[in-house]
Amino acid sequence: MTRTFFVGGNFKMNGSLDKVKSIVEGLNAGSLPSDVEVVISPPFPYLKWAKDHLTASTVEIAAQNSFDRGDGAFTGEVSVAQIKDVGSTWVILGHSERRTILKESDEFIADKTKYALDNGLKVILCIGETLEERQKDETLTVCNRQLDAVIAKVSDWSDIVVAYEPVWAIGTGLAATPDDAQDVHSKIRAHLAEKIGEKQAEGVRILYGGSVNGKNATTFNGKPDIDGYLVGGASLKPEFLDIIKSRA
Numbered sequence: 001m002t003r004t005f006f007v008g009g010n011f012k013m014n015g016s017l018d019k020v021k022s023i024v025e026g027l028n029a030g031s032l033p034s035d036v037e038v039v040i041s042p043p044f045p046y047l048k049w050a051k052d053h054l055t056a057s058t059v060e061i062a063a064q065n066s067f068d069r070g071d072g073a074f075t076g077e078v079s080v081a082q083i084k085d086v087g088s089t090w091v092i093l094g095h096s097e098r099r100t101i102l103k104e105s106d107e108f109i110a111d112k113t114k115y116a117l118d119n120g121l122k123v124i125l126c127i128g129e130t131l132e133e134r135q136k137d138e139t140l141t142v143c144n145r146q147l148d149a150v151i152a153k154v155s156d157w158s159d160i161v162v163a164y165e166p167v168w169a170i171g172t173g174l175a176a177t178p179d180d181a182q183d184v185h186s187k188i189r190a191h192l193a194e195k196i197g198e199k200q201a202e203g204v205r206i207l208y209g210g211s212v213n214g215k216n217a218t219t220f221n222g223k224p225d226i227d228g229y230l231v232g233g234a235s236l237k238p239e240f241l242d243i244i245k246s247r248a
């Protein structure tokens with residue numbers, strides 16, 4: 001089964017309209033490979049601008065969050081319909097910053113995932129263990145628990161991309177080694193196979209995220225269960241293009 005290589009850029013709460021403009025212009029001029037799916041995720045205020053100005057046909061837009069219900073009295077939340085209305089096709093859910101800082105539970109993330117999928121958005125579902133959990137050898141327990149919450153509510157995984165993002169590797173400059181990442185990815189896929197069936201599990205892209213940059217991206221090449229990257233800090237820099245082209 002061939003899984004299309006996928007590179008996501010999560011800008012987080014960074015940047016300005018000028019910054020987003022320069023990133024979009026860089027992508028438009030970047031001669032991007034036709035066989036790499038790219039998804040950029042600017043902050044909400046810039047989603048429409050980015051969508052309207054992207055000319056690269058392989059690049060889509062993701063929101064960084066969505067709510068688990070439709071229009072209503074939910075001050076500060078953004079609905080799936082609104083995200084789609086401005087041309088975004090993806091949403092990032094379960095990012096560790098939302099799990100830890102905003103205290104989002106596995107269950108809430110699963111509800112948001114189900115709602116987004118049922119209403120036509122594709123989901124980049126982030127999972128991953130903290131340093132403390134890793135030191136206690138709980139990496140897979142945590143990843144499987146986070147996956148199981150979604151598995152309990154979603155049976156069709158064709159519009160989900162899983163991002164394995166060990167929390168200790170995010171923004172620290174300390175990426176997982178390619179061997180360690182491959183090991184966890186293959187176990188995540190095995191867990192998915194057990195729970196949603198081998199055929200579906202073979203089709204699910206599993207991205208690695210955590211301090212991927214223009215220099216280390218190629219070191220993950222050849223790892224069969226690493227289907228791309230979710231990139232934070234480096235997605236704001238020109239080296240994002242090197243990451244997109246790293247599998248060439």
Ligand code: PEP
Nearest residue numbers: 170171209210211232233
């Ligand atoms: C992220 O926040 O999704 C991420 C992977 O960040 P960074 O690349 O900066 O580690």
